[in-house]
Amino acid sequence: MTSEFGQVALVLCFAIVPIIGIVLGLNAPGLRSRGPVLVGVVAGIIPILAMYIPKGFVSGPEGMGPRLDNWLIILAGFALLLGIVNVLQNNFKKIARRDSGWFFSVVLLIGLFVTGGFGVYGALSKVGIGFNPDGSPTPFKYMTDWFFQPLQSTIFALLAFFMASAAFRAFRARNVEATILLVAAGLVMLGRVPILEFLAVPFPFLHAAASSGSQALGKLTEWIMDVPNGAAQSGIIIGAALGAASMAIRVILGIERGYLGLGKGE
């Protein structure tokens, strides 16, 4: 069997079978979910087979596995398009109804169209979205450098203010668990920065003691991060991976159908 077989098999599974499913589904609503489930089953099985079957039509450069990866990249692009359509629908609705804060939707849509427009212009003019041939920034780059980047940084920077305020108001040693958390967090905060050296700045005679104290705190912090934190993180990661694997098996076997978005009885 050659790569062409893999190509034909993919077209059969992801094009012909779904089309047949859709046609059948029009007349028999009970069959509506069968096609997508079949597509989900095949899409789930192929990458697993590609890991274990060293045959060209499955795992070769032009086999089903790598081809599916390529399709996934294209699908991710369409997901972005879906997001844009969703943003447009919601915000146009909000403006039409004059809901509270509708003016922000206008700003959002202007931002979307102007930035997107510059991006499309960059693609059509073949200049791209980085620099013009003379080294000057393209309009898209100007937008990202002087609008998008500062805005994103500002929004994220606001977290520091709210985090400090929340820590002051809510980080209390109310019970044993909260006290353990508080002590561990305090130690890590102390150990991650040269806080003792900072506090000892006005007292030169304390510099040596502050330095050795800071190093000891640093080692304690590393131990907390490495041992208790590392062990807990391993447990969480393994648990999540087992959960994801069991969910994948449910999808592959057609048991989990929530992703189809169908109503009851379909």
Place this chain on the structure above:
Amino acid sequence: MRGFLERLLRMDRRWIFLFVLLSVAIPIVVPLGLPVTTTESTRKAFEFIEAMKPGDTVLISFDYGPSSAPENDPMAEAVMRQCAIKKLRFVVIALYPLGGLNLANNVVAKIAAEFPDLKYGVDYVNLGYKDGASAVMRRMGDDIAGAFPTDEAGTPLSQIPLMKGIASLRQVQLVFTAATGIIGEWWITQVHPQAGTPIIIGPTAVSAPKYYAFLNSGQLEGMLGGMKGAAEYEKLMRAAHPEMERFYASTRAFTATKGMDGQTVMHTVVLLFILLGNLAFFLSQKKAVR
């Protein structure tokens, strides 16, 4: 004392905001020059790249956006400078949709200006951005050109001298990902087991705890945890390559070492607030019991 603490509990939060603003802004304007101690995870990352041979290839992935740029930018710059000085070739990509490419372009332009001898296409190449991070990584594990048929300027990979002999990530000696969110983890879980390429990660401080599990299991060669990790890397760079001093001694440029001054003062202020908050809480509890 009790009255003061009770008033403190009812304090307008705008006072806290003011303290935060001052504790971050003053050390950036007037650097304190506080010392930085290095940790094992950063040393391992630094030593791994130091031990690489001239001509080896490093893939540098920009998996972060402007929100975490003050943490991640210094990491990417330091690793790229180390590549330039060690004569390692580097391939730049961006997988983060919210501004990853722009940050990559800016850092590449900065490093290219700092090292005028670097030749585009020979010593380094910028492949640009591709959507669908985990699928892109899987594809690159088998065929880089399958995921990135051209570089950022539209030149086919087959016409780029650096990419000759680098068909997949198996021919890349190291992947360095400066990452926020889940994308960094995918390099470890998707690429390392399949292609076997060593991974070094530079995550934000908030996501660094997760990666200790991967460090302990040997799936990561090293880690630059947050701004502290970046500052540690800068210290190691300055110690090993004194010629790097010119990039870090400037009083105008932002470096992670400078950022750590602000972070130190900020940690002190937050710890102080937590301490005072708890003191006031205990005193109010005691009063309620009476």
